Amino acid sequence: MSVNPTVPEGPEEETPAASARPLARRDARTLASLDTVRKQTPELNDVRRRIIDLDPRLWINGWLLSTPDAFLRYERELTALDGALAGGSAVGDGTLSLRELSYQLFGDEKFLSPDSDGRKLLHLMGLSDALSTRPPVRLELLHHIPRHHRHMRIVVSENLDPWVNMRAALFxxxxxxxxxxxxxxxxxxxxxxxxxxHKLPDLIDSLGAEETSVLYWGDLDRAGLAILDRLSVMAEGRFEVTPFVAAYRLMLKRAMRRFPDPLENEMTDQRDVPVRGLELLEPHLKERERDYLRAVLDAARLIPQEILTVHDL
Incomplete structure (x- = not known):
């Protein structure tokens, strides 16, 4: 039986279509101090009409209809959820990690993290069980190197999800x-x-290779490139460290498509982190890619590794 909450008639207002690509941002928005509002005003009724246009699973328990400010604060994210639920029974198909799914939907890989407002929002709407993601992996899975080679090429990943994806592809x-x-x-x-x-050099020594090349792959932000820079200095004279250019270029391609304005990428708190390691990557990039990445770094923004998933390998 369909449920159609009655909303008092009032003048219809045209609202612009919400962007299919929500801006990545970590701002001061919060679910705290949102009040339940049951009064009827033309403005609130208009908001409720827009809520009712969403997938019924987002408002059927009544919380979103009685808390219209939540819709106004998280309209982009709710619109993205509406699209993700269209024609399906869950958000996600079980092939992506939680962080990957979060970035794909919201442009923020932490929006759905366990203690986040995004997760609380799902709970309040009665959708705690609606996420379908790949089960998390325990952190002690450190490396996967199937066999010995005299000339070894290994990828070092800053973050866990990309490492799990690469390990699965190899194994x-x-x-x-x-x-x-x-x-x-x-x-x-x-x-x-x-x-x-000692950690990485000891591991490389244990491989017994005559020559080892390390392809480093991490986030495209000041901190991520700083790791590349420090790893390159640490390895000098012992093994070769280069950026995993193919992965980084695909990250930039995806980011440039999703956020043509580089300043729409996620904000970080890395304003005081110096830009180091960029000179190791820049020579391998096209001019447009260099300009875009430089703008991201100058503004202390972030392109996370999770912008690429298991389907991109």
């Missing part, structure tokens, strides 16, 4: 190439691999 699918590049193994760097000067 489960028997792939020998990632992003078109010949690769022999993958290592999870956890973002802190340069804090221990």
């Amino acid at each position: 489960l699918e028997g792939r020998k190439r990632l992003f078109g590049e010949r690769v022999h193994g993958v290592v999870f760097g956890n973002g802190y691999i340069v804090d221990d000067p």
Whole structure:
């Protein structure tokens, strides 16, 4: 039986279509201090009409209709959820990690993290069980290097989800190439691999290769490139470190398509972090890519690794 809440008639107002690509931002919006509003005014009734235009699963329990300010604060995200639910029973198809799905839908890989307002929003709308993501992986899975090679090429990943995707491609699918590049193994760097000067060199020594090349892949932000820079300095004279150019260029391509204005990418708190390591990547980029990346870094923005998923490898 369909449910159609009655909304008092009033003048219809045309509202511009919400963007299909919500801006990535981490601002001061919060669910705190939102009040339940049951009064009827032309303005509130117009908001409720817009809510009723969404998938009924977003408002059927009544919370969103009685809290119209939540719609006004999170209209972009709610519109993205509406699109994700269209024709399906869940948000996601189970192939993406939580962070990957979050970025795909909202342009913010942390919007759906367990303690976030995004997750609370789903709970308040009665959609806590609507997410379908890949099960998380335990952190002790450090590296996957299937066999010995005299000349070894390994990828070191800053973040976990991309590492899991690459490991699955090598181990489960028997792939020998990632992003078109010949690769022999993958290592999870956890973002802190340069804090221990022995961790990666000891692992490389244990491989028994005559020559090892490390392709580093991380977030495109000041902190991520700083790791690349420090890793390159740490490795000097022992093994070669280069950026995983094929992955970085695809990240830039996706970001430029999603956010033509580089300042629409996620904000970070890295204003005081110096820009280092860019000179290692820039020579491999086209002029448009260099200009876009420079604008992202100058504004302390972020293009996360999770912009690429298992489907891109």
